[in-house]
Amino acid sequence: MNILMISSTFPYPPSKGETQGRTFNLLKYLSKNHDITVIVQPNADVILNPLSIGYL
Numbered sequence: 001m002n003i004l005m006i007s008s009t010f011p012y013p014p015s016k017g018e019t020q021g022r023t024f025n026l027l028k029y030l031s032k033n034h035d036i037t038v039i040v041q042p043n044a045d046v047i048l049n050p051l052s053i054g055y056l
Contacts, residue, residue, distance in 0.1 A: 001034045010040045 007023055014024035027036055 003030060003034050003036050005036060005038045007038065007040050011038070 005023070005027060007019075009020055009023070011020050011023035011027060014021035027038065030036055
């Protein structure tokens with residue numbers, strides 16, 4: 001199944017007690033059997049690198 005996840009925050013790195021951790025774990029679980037696409041709002045605090053993108 002193809003799943004589109006729209007989130008207000010980027011789910012990586014997962015922070016304890018915040019929605020990022022919950023979203024990250026949900027996506028990690030769903031990605032075992034489904035194709036996941038994530039759309040997030042741009043945020044200047046998030047710096048993406050190939051390792052974090054590949055991990056998701």
